[in-house]
Amino acid sequence: MARGTDSPADPDALVRGYVIYDRAVDIVSIYHWLFTETKELPSTVEHFERYPKLKTSEGELTPDFTVLFRNGTGWVAEIANIALPEGSVESVCRQLDKYSRFTHLPNARGGTTEVSKLDVVLLTPIDNATDAVRRIYGERIENPEHWYSPARRPVMIQFAPTPDHYVLQVWPGSQNGVFLAGGEPNYRDWADLKPPPKNFANNKVRYAFANDPIPPLYLATRLWLNVFPSRFGVSAVTDETTTEEVLELVRHQYGRGRMGEVEDAMKMLRTAGLVTFADGIWKIRRRRLSRTDSDAHVAIAQLASGARTVDDRARTRMRRELASQPTLFDEDSMGIDGV
Amino acid sequence: MFHRNPYLHFALTDEQDGSNFDVLVTREDAIDIFPGFRSSASSLARVSQLLSEAFGALEIREQPGSEPVSLYDLV
Numbered sequence: 001m002a003r004g005t006d007s008p009a010d011p012d013a014l015v016r017g018y019v020i021y022d023r024a025v026d027i028v029s030i031y032h033w034l035f036t037e038t039k040e041l042p043s044t045v046e047h048f049e050r051y052p053k054l055k056t057s058e059g060e061l062t063p064d065f066t067v068l069f070r071n072g073t074g075w076v077a078e079i080a081n082i083a084l085p086e087g088s089v090e091s092v093c094r095q096l097d098k099y100s101r102f103t104h105l106p107n108a109r110g111g112t113t114e115v116s117k118l119d120v121v122l123l124t125p126i127d128n129a130t131d132a133v134r135r136i137y138g139e140r141i142e143n144p145e146h147w148y149s150p151a152r153r154p155v156m157i158q159f160a161p162t163p164d165h166y167v168l169q170v171w172p173g174s175q176n177g178v179f180l181a182g183g184e185p186n187y188r189d190w191a192d193l194k195p196p197p198k199n200f201a202n203n204k205v206r207y208a209f210a211n212d213p214i215p216p217l218y219l220a221t222r223l224w225l226n227v228f229p230s231r232f233g234v235s236a237v238t239d240e241t242t243t244e245e246v247l248e249l250v251r252h253q254y255g256r257g258r259m260g261e262v263e264d265a266m267k268m269l270r271t272a273g274l275v276t277f278a279d280g281i282w283k284i285r286r287r288r289l290s291r292t293d294s295d296a297h298v299a300i301a302q303l304a305s306g307a308r309t310v311d312d313r314a315r316t317r318m319r320r321e322l323a324s325q326p327t328l329f330d331e332d333s334m335g336i337d338g339v
Numbered sequence: 340m341f342h343r344n345p346y347l348h349f350a351l352t353d354e355q356d357g358s359n360f361d362v363l364v365t366r367e368d369a370i371d372i373f374p375g376f377r378s379s380a381s382s383l384a385r386v387s388q389l390l391s392e393a394f395g396a397l398e399i400r401e402q403p404g405s406e407p408v409s410l411y412d413l414v
Contacts, residue, residue, distance in 0.1 A: 022342060039407040161345050185410075193413045197346035198365035204348075205361045205373045221341065225350035226359060230377040233357025253376055295340040296350075 011301040017215045018297045024079045024212060027123055027159055028065050029204040030166060030195050031077070034187075035067055037203075044183030046070045046113070049106040051211050051256055061098055062211050064123070066105045073181035074105040074115040079123045079210070082132050089135045093148040096120050096136075100150045119155055119181040126160035129171060137175040153177030165196040208254045217304070219250070219257075219265035221297040224274065227253060228284055239284040246282070272303035350375075351386060358382035362390075370394065371402070 028050060035041050035048045046068040054061045067075040076099045080092045100120050104112035124132045133156065140148040155177040160167045170176065170191040179188040208222060227249050232239040243262055250257035266282055269275045276283045289299035342348035347364040351372075359375035360383070370390055374383055387399045 034410070037407060039409040041410070042407075163344050165345060190410045190414060193410065195413050196365065197363075198369075198371075199408055201346065201348075201363045201365050201371065202373070205363070225341070226361070226375060229350070229352040229357060229359040230375050233377060234354055295343070297341070 009305055011298075011305040014215075014217045014301040014305065015298055018217045018221070018301070020081055021210065021212065021215050021218050023125070023161070024064065024210040025204060025208065026161070026166065026200070027079055028210050029200040029207065030168070031065060031067075032207070033200040033203050034193075034195070037199075040185045041187065044069055044071070044185070047106060047108040050207060052076075052106050054102060054104075054106070054112070056098065056101075058098060061095075063095075063099055064211050067182075068105045068107055068113055068115065069182050071183045072113070072115060073117040073119075073183075074102075075119050075121050075181055076102055076105065077121040077123060079212075080132070081125060082128050082135065089132075089140070092122075093136060093140055096122060096154050097148060097150060100152070100154075115181075117181045119177070119179050120150070120152070122154045122156045124156060124158055126158045126167070126169075129156070129158035132156065133171060133173060133175055142175070152180075155179055162194075165194045168193045168195070206254075207256070209256045213258075214261045214265070216261075216264040216268040217297055217301055219261055220268045220272075220300055220304075222254075223250075223265055223269065224289070224300065225296055228286065232284070232286070239286060241282050241284065242280060243282070268300070268304050272300050274300070274303065353378075353382040353386060355385070356382055358386075360386060370396075 032048055032050055035045045049066045049068070052063055052066045054063070054066075063076045064079045065075075065077050067077075069075075078092070078095055078099065080095075082088055082092060100118065102115070102118055104114050105118075107113040122132070122136075136148075136156075137153065140146045141150065141153060153176065156171040158167075158169050158171055170188070172191070179186065182188070209218075223246065227246065228239065230253065231241070231245075231249055243259070243266060246266065247257055247259055247262045250262060266275060266277070269284075270277055274285060274287075274289075276285070289296055289303070340347075340349045349362050351360045351362050352358070353360075356379055358378035360378060361373040361375060363371045363373070365371065372383065372386060372390070390396070391399050
């Protein structure tokens with residue numbers, strides 16, 4: 001489903017978007033935990049902002065998170081999945097360039113505080129890291145002809161999930177920037193970290209989202225599995241709600257949510273045949289998404305794209321297999337061919 | 340189901356009273372149950388009991404406030 005529409009789209013693309021966003025939620029949750037709940041770093045932190053919005057002359061900017069340290073310095077961090085097209089790299093560089101000009105960061109009182117030093121931190125998946133270094137540092141920062149020429153280089157951290165933990169590694173190459181912000185002890189003292197999920201799971205359940213716009217499939221899945229059951233309890237045949245109420249529920253449960261995001265998620269559920277809409281009222285047809293243990297987001301993506309579900313395919317395969325099996329009434333199987 | 344490796348995360352709704360939970364398996368010897376906005380104590384007890392019976396749990400307990408983890412333990 002394209003954003004803002006309710007026409008079908010490629011289910012694989014929807015699921016890819018879900019996975020990328022979910023990974024970003026994990027990464028923000030990890031840093032949220034590192035800076036606020038570990039033994040060493042919280043004493044140096046004034047405020048960790050998970051959903052920063054910073055007003056600038058160029059409009060409102062929304063990095064993935066910011067950290068205001070007690071010594072008046074700060075981090076502004078962006079998670080970037082750099083794609084093949086050059087426009088994707090240019091877009092990331094423009095963002096990083098704007099962030100590097102921040103003079104204030106969010107504080108715990110809902111305002112902002114001036115910072116004396118600012119580290120721009122670029123977090124990138126490990127499989128894109130080498131490419132990101134070549135294209136951002138090599139082809140742009142070190143190219144005197146290119147417009148992107150920050151006073152200080154961003155610090156790049158690569159990350160990857162493993163079966164047991166996440167890996168966070170400050171890019172070891174000499175092209176990388178260096179950390180100047182933060183107190184003592186300082187994040188730079190731990191270039192490689194391997195946080196296991198048990199450490200940040202609580203944080204992820206509580207907040208659930210990252211600062212980037214929530215993909216419709218991601219929010220639709222949350223609505224279906226958490227928000228609607230919490231609102232309506234035991235399944236009735238049909239529950240009714242409004243977009244405004246759903247937005248309020250999402251904000252109440254997770255502290256974040258925008259009208260456009262809720263509208264897009266509800267449209268996706270409508271395309272999937274799970275809700276209907278008339279006269280400003282959403283009717284929710286609560287039912288199991290699948291009779292298998294398939295992931296909820298995969299099932300919704302398949303329904304929304306018009307693709308057949310896993311169950312449908314299994315049933316078709318079974319019918320085909322049954323049809324191809326010889327029966328007592330087939331001439332072949334009875335050995336009477338040609339008799 | 341929300342998430343698989345490196346951890347398992349799924350939502351669970353108790354059809355008896357509509358209680359909703361997030362359930363996470365982040366290590367091999369524990370299942371964490373996070374009560375949602377609509378969840379009763381009796382449902383939490385029921386869900387905990389069912390999961391503990393299914394997996395042969397040694398104990399069911401409220402997660403105690405744990406000592407902060409050192410970054411040196413994550414290296």
